[in-house]
Every structure is written in structure tokens, then in C-alpha cells.
Amino acid sequence: MRSTDLSSPKRLAPMRAGLTIVEVVVALSVLVVAASIFCQTLLSTARVRQLNRDNALAADAARVVLERMRNEPFLEIYKGYNEDPKDDPGGNGTGPGHLFDVAGLEPLDGAPLGKVGRVTFPSMAVQVTASSGGGGKKPLGGITDGGTTTVTEWHLREDVADEGLGMPRDLNGNNVIDTANHSGDYLVLPVRVRIEWKSGVGARRFDIVTQLGDFRKEVEP
């Protein structure tokens, strides 16, 4: 019969200082969690920085559009910047129009003409029917039916419901809110410059709403 001598040095496993598998797993888990938190912090900082840059770009672009509007003769601002290219002061399609680009900002999917910026006035599209007979001026871009032509015009209206623009309100200073087109006699012009773009955290929007006015009287000669 073989005897087993447990006290023999040959039988003992050598004692080595080390870590158990549980300790290693716990340590690695802590390291991974710490590293992921650190990386997330870095990423979110970079994202916030990018958002701030985009916001600054949008704010500056919107302000520049308003500055360019102020550079126009007051009663030509609406015609130059509205949706209708036919009434541009310098001729059909010569105005800057209601859409604009901003370098460095990516337009949203489905943005009109792929532009990020849009200028809005209290205006609405109106179908106007005019007689095309005789020697009168022929309207641009109309649909002719018999002796009449139907064209779409954009009218500056006092009765537009747009709370953000402070509408409805009197635009020509006669103390009446009516349904007429005031594109030629406004004293106050509410305007919204909106920029919408695609960012790392989804769709973003920046609005400036203001009212342009020209209250300076021309000096009588």
C-alpha cells in the first residue's frame, strides 16, 4: 500500500503571489468603465464645441442677411427677398430671394433647393386673374385661359396669422388691418430669418425675428 505524505515538500504546489481570475475580471471591468467614461467625456466635449461653432456660424449668417437687407432701399426689401422672383426690383430673378446658403452648415434632407437659410415675411400666395387681351403688359409665368391669365403673386398682408412675427398687425400706419397687398406702402416690415441644418445631434434651428422700419423723413428741398 502506498502511503501519501502530505507534509512532503515535493507534494506541495509552489506558493506564488498572484491575482485570482475574479480580481483580474473586476480590475479590467473598472478599467473599461473608467476608459469609456473618459472617452464619452472627450466625445461630448468635441460635440458641444462643434455645436457652438455651428450656432455661431448660423447666428452670424442670419445677422449678415439682415445687414444686407438694411443696405437696400427700404421699400425694395420685401420684393427682393420674398418668394416671388418676378417682382424683384432689378428684374425677374435678380434679387437675392428668400433662400440662402451658409458655408459650413449642411442642409437638412428635403430642404428647399438644398439651402439652409430662409427669409420669411407676413406674406401669402394669391392667385390673381388678369385680362390678357389688348395691349396691356403681359404677366410673367401665368396660365392663360381664353382671354384671362391667372398668375400667382406674393402679397405682403396685414391679416397673416403668425404670432412669432407679431401678426396680424397694421403695416402701413393707417390703423386698420385689412386684406390688401402692402408690398408698396409698408412702414414696418416684420421679418424672420431661419437657419436649419444637420448636426451631429440631429436637426438644429436658429431664428432671428425682427422688424425693419424706416422712420426717417426725406428732407424737403
Added chain:
Amino acid sequence: MSCGRKRRAAFTVVEVVIAMTLIGLVLTKLTLVMDEARRAHQEESISMALDDQAMELMDKIAFAIVGSSAESLDPTPAAPFYSGTIHYQISLGVEDGKAVWSDPEVIGLTEDSGQVYWGQNVGAADERIVVWANTVSEMLEDELLNGVDDNGNDLADELGLAFVLDEKAVTIRLSLERERDGGKKIQVTKETTVTCRN
């Protein structure tokens, strides 16, 4: 009976060489990555500092021009011409029904030192000159001194500060630059338009 020399567990030379080679590779790569990260961080820091400085400078220039009279602006270059200097007078208010204008002021670029300065009554006894920035690029970003428009802004060979007039609106373009370690130049460019209110 003696067993002779006792065998001890150890690494062979080949194992040591392989291990050291791997450690060397890892350390080299780590050093490169760290160096790249340090440079990127330095670039980002410089870029952000220049960005802040450029925005502040643009605001100062824009604020000065906004309060001025369009008639007082001099020179009045329209694209494709530009000027690195603009003279103006700002409105101080109305007295006895007449507008009161400030002393002549100027904002300009000193080409050889890259300084943007503001001056009042320049050339007179009570002249005042303040340097607003000293990191302006020699030329606007992506522009070369070759007689053509390299950066597609309708101006040829424009300096680091350029004013262009369109009736009452002044478009201001500004490039600031600074070198980081290794000599690479970091540039920041800003452009804005303001309309004279007076």
C-alpha cells in the same frame, strides 16, 4: 547521488529578444500617438484662441463701422477692389437739430508687422493710436500674391484685413495666424458684413 546543476526556469534569448522587440514597437507607437495627440491638442488650443480673438476683433471693427456715416467712409472700394484701411466718423448724437460727428477715426493694417490698429486724429497733435491685434496674416487665408483670386472671394491678392464697400454695407474679411511647435501655421478667417446706420 548528486543530480548535478540545478535547472532553473528562465526565458531563452530568443524569447527575451522577441519580448523586447514587441515592447519597443509598442512604446514607439505609443510615443507617436502621444506626440500626435499633443500636437492636435496644441493646434486646437491655438485655433480656439485665434477664433476668440478674431471674433472679438471683428465685433470691435463692426461696431465702429455700424455707428458711422456711409458718407464719411474713405476709401470706398467696391469688389474686386479692397482696402486694408478704412477712415470713418461716428455719430455722437444730435445738437440743435444737427448731427454731431466724432473726430476722424481709422482702422487699418500695418502690413509689415501684422498689426490691426485703431487711430483717432492721426497726424494731428492729439493723435491716438491703439493696437487691437498683432497676429494678422500677411494675406487672407488661401490667397497668394500672384495677381489672381485664389480663394474665390472675388478679390485678388487681398491682405489679412480687407474692407469692401457696397453702397452703405461694408464687408470685412480678416485672417489671423499663429505658429505652433514645428513651424506649422494655424489660420482662422472671419467674414462679416455691416451696414452703416447713419
